[in-house]
Amino acid sequence: MNVLIVYAHPEPKSLNGSLKDFSVKRLEEAGHTVQVSDLYAMNWKALLDAHDSVERQAGERFDPSRESKHAYANGLQSKDIEREQEKLKWADAVILQFPLWWFSMPAILKGWVERVYAYGFAYGVGEHSDARWGERYGEGMFAGKRAMLVVSTGGWESHYSSRGINGPMNDVLFPIQHGILYYPGFDVLPPFVIHRTSRVDAAKYAEVSDALGQRLDALWTTTPIPFRPQNDGAYTIPDLTLRADIAPDRVGFAAHVE
Template sequence: MQVLYVFAHPEPRSLNGALKDHAIDHLRRAGHAVDVSDLYAMDWKARLDAADSTGPAAGRFDPAQASKLAYENGWQSADIAAEQDKLRRADAVIFQFPLWWFSMPAIMKGWFERVYAYGFAYGVGEHSDQRWGDRYGEGNLAGKRAMLIVTTGGWESHYSARGINGPIDDVLFPIQHGMLHYPGFDVLPPFLLYRAGRMDEARFAAERAALDQRLDTLFTATPIPFRRQNGGDYDIPALTLRDAIAPGAHGFAAHVADPAADVAT
């Protein structure tokens, strides 16, 4: 199978760098083909701006409209087009990064902003009273899998249900649901490594072994059961959960299917 590995850490000799090298080697030994986008090594341009289009200059810069025109007319800068090609041929994508200020490093956020062009990752499909575009489980990236590998300096308890930082599922929800499920990915549970700054050889060996198990099930593990926008759980065009779906539930967790909490309609 074809895997795209998108990596964001500025130091190749870091814990993240060692994990990345190990993961890529493990995937290749398992017979997978791996494309690697090492964003710092590539000196990836994080800023979305008018220079992302090689087309005729417009007046006021409208990011969405400029992205749409560039994608439709073949005006995208070469680096954007190359990453989109990697996404098209990938069966699965792994995004690895350290959790900095409750999100991914800016360079990786810039990868999403630039590569996710209008017409490629959003602005796709019919908008009507029955459908609101091909998104949240549908779209051009449907049928592909995605998984996060995330390191954090905090303890696991800090990211527990009552932890000071909030539950890790909530912290990662905008990424997993909004940036991955939105354009169609089936999103696997993340691989999480806590207390990254307190690592010894014995623990690192155990973490590598745990990561190997996750990589070995990359194409068989059950994805997070995010609800599909056009699957019947949401009223359209309001895009709110129907009253019969998870009654009384609120927040991020309500958008993860739980048959025991849903009532028959």
């Protein structure tokens, strides 16, 4: 299988850097082909702007969605965007690896998503009617592919528990797992989270890497998070609200998981 690791950490000798190298070795030893997009090493341009199209009318007002759509449809995207899109097409599984900074991904990784997820590629696809509202949330360009987050955080596991001060980890990661990954069709696996990174000594590293190795070995057998598909009847269209009889006792993020 083909695996793409999109990696965002500025220090190669960090815990994240070591675990990224471990993942590549583990996957390759299992017979998989791996590509790594090391965003800091690539000096990835994080800002989505008018320069993402190689040809546009001078002086025209910049409309990000419209210009993304035009550039993607007409082969006018900058080459760095095209290369990352080709990697996504090639991959059977995608791993996003990053430290949790201020309850989200580093800006450089968010910029990768904003630029690579072009209109017509990752969003804005499919029919919009009274029966369907585009190919998304369970459908789309990446349907049939798998995705997983590898996330490190300085906080304790209890800080991200169901009653922890930071909120449950699956709630914290919901915009990424449901919005960035499930939206364009990925089957999203439960995240692999490393807590209290400042306390990872040699013994703890051995424990963490062994657990990560087991998750990588099970990349194609792990049951995905059971997010509700958009176009299978659970949601009314076009308002895209859960039917009254679906999870009537739940609200918020939890309502969108079966």
